[in-house]
Amino acid sequence: MAPDPAHRDRELSYLALLAPGTPLRDGFERILRGRTGALVILGDTAQVFELCSGGFELDVPYTPTALRELSKMDGGIVMTSALDRIVRAGVQFVPDPQLETVETGTRHRTADRMSRQTGVPVATVSASMSTIALFIDGTRRPLQTSEQIMTRANQAVQTLERYRERLWQVTARLSALEVEDQVTIKDLALVAQRWEMIRRLQQELGDYVIELGTDGRLLNLQLHELGAGLDDLRELLELDYHDNEGATFTLAPLTELSTARLLEPLDVARGVGFVNQHLDTRISARGFRQLAQINRLPAAYISRLVDHFGNLQGVFGATTTELQEVEGVGESRARIIREGLTRLAESVYSEHLG
Numbered sequence: 001m002a003p004d005p006a007h008r009d010r011e012l013s014y015l016a017l018l019a020p021g022t023p024l025r026d027g028f029e030r031i032l033r034g035r036t037g038a039l040v041i042l043g044d045t046a047q048v049f050e051l052c053s054g055g056f057e058l059d060v061p062y063t064p065t066a067l068r069e070l071s072k073m074d075g076g077i078v079m080t081s082a083l084d085r086i087v088r089a090g091v092q093f094v095p096d097p098q099l100e101t102v103e104t105g106t107r108h109r110t111a112d113r114m115s116r117q118t119g120v121p122v123a124t125v126s127a128s129m130s131t132i133a134l135f136i137d138g139t140r141r142p143l144q145t146s147e148q149i150m151t152r153a154n155q156a157v158q159t160l161e162r163y164r165e166r167l168w169q170v171t172a173r174l175s176a177l178e179v180e181d182q183v184t185i186k187d188l189a190l191v192a193q194r195w196e197m198i199r200r201l202q203q204e205l206g207d208y209v210i211e212l213g214t215d216g217r218l219l220n221l222q223l224h225e226l227g228a229g230l231d232d233l234r235e236l237l238e239l240d241y242h243d244n245e246g247a248t249f250t251l252a253p254l255t256e257l258s259t260a261r262l263l264e265p266l267d268v269a270r271g272v273g274f275v276n277q278h279l280d281t282r283i284s285a286r287g288f289r290q291l292a293q294i295n296r297l298p299a300a301y302i303s304r305l306v307d308h309f310g311n312l313q314g315v316f317g318a319t320t321t322e323l324q325e326v327e328g329v330g331e332s333r334a335r336i337i338r339e340g341l342t343r344l345a346e347s348v349y350s351e352h353l354g
C-alpha cells in the first residue's frame with residue numbers, strides 16, 4: 001500500500017518545523033544535551049485542555065531557553081498550534097488509558113495516547129535514551145541528526161545515479177526499437193517502470209531535504225541536477241504513446257503501485273493504461289521524443305510533421321519532397337530535417353549498439 005499522502009504531508013510539515021537549525025529543534029537539542037526529558041503537546045485545542053490536569057497556565061513567547069527551563073519541571077508542556085508561545089507547563093496529561101500503545105515508559109505512552117486522542121502532534125525528549133521523537137497520526141517518528149539523515153541520503157543518491165544510468169539504457173533501446181518499428185508494450189513498460197523508480201527515490205530525497213532544514217541546501221542542488229530531463233522524458237513519452245491501441249498512456253497512476261507490483265512488467269503495463277493488451281502487442285511511437293533531438297527543430301514543426309505523416313515511421317520514410325508538403329516547410333528546411341533524421345537514426349543505432 002502506498003502511504004497516505006495527507007499523513008505524509010502533515011508529517012513532513014512538522015519535520016520541517018523541527019528540522020536542524022530551527023528554533024524549535026534548538027530547544028529540544030538543549031533539553032537533550034542537558035540530559036533531561038520533555039513531553040510537549042504541539043497545539044492548544046480545547047480537547048488538549050480537557051486532558052490537562054494540574055500544572056500552571058502561562059503565556060510566554062517560545063524561545064529555546066524557555067522550553068529548556070520549563071521542561072526541567074515534572075510533567076509536560078503545551079504550546080500554541082502556531083508553535084510561537086508556551087501556554088501551560090508542569091501539566092499531568094490524562095489521556096484514555098484504554099488506547100492501545102506499544103510504547104514503554106509513562107512519558108512515551110502518554111505522548112502516543114495524547115496524539116492519537118486529540119489529533120495534535122506531540123514531541124518528546126527521552127531522558128534515558130537521548131532521543132527526540134515526534135508522535136503524529138498514530139506513528140512515532142524519531143528525529144535524526146543531520147549526519148544520520150545525510151548517511152541515508154547519500155545512499156539514496158548513489159542508487160538514484162545507478163537508476164538514471166539504467167533508465168538511459170532502456171530509453172536508448174526504446175529509441176532503436178522505434179526506428180525499427182519493433183516496440184512492444186513490454187519495452188515501453190520497462191521505461192515507465194524505471195522512470196517511476198527514479199521518481200520514488202527523488203521523493204525520498206526530497207523528504208530528506210525537508211528533514212535536514214538549512215543543512216539540506218547542498219542535497220537539494222544535487223537532487224535538482226539528478227532530476228534533469230526526467231519531466232521532459234515523461235511528457236514526450238506520453239505524447240508519443242498516448243491513445244495507442246486504444247489505451248490512454250500516462251505515467252501518473254504508477255504512484256499507486258506497491259513496490260512489488262512495480263517490478264512486474266504486466267502490472268506496470270496495466271498501470272500506465274494498457275488494461276487488456278498482451279505484453280507482446282506492437283505499438284508505434286508518434287515520434288515527439290526522438291524528433292525533439294533534432295537540432296533547432298521548433299516544437300510547432302514537430303507537431304505538424306507528426307500530424308502529417310502519422311508517426312515516427314512515417315516521418316522517417318518521408319523524402320525531402322514529401323517533407324515540403326508540411327505547412328511552413330520549404331526546400332532548405334526540408335533538407336535540414338532530412339539530414340537531422342538520418343543523423344538521428346545513426347546515433348540511435350550507435351548508442352544502442354555501443
Ligand SMILES: Nc1ncnc2c1ncn2[C@@H]1O[C@H](COP(=O)(O)OP(=O)(O)OP(=O)(O)O)[C@@H](O)[C@H]1O
Nearest residue numbers: 037074075076092093105106107108110126127128
Ligand atoms: N501523564 C503524564 N503527563 C505529563 N508528564 C508525564 C506523564 N507521564 C510521564 N510524564 C513525564 O515523564 C517523566 C518520565 O517518566 P518515565 O521515566 O516513566 O518515562 P519514560 O517514557 O521512560 O521516559 P524517558 O525515556 O525520558 O526515561 C515524568 O517524570 C514526567 O515528567
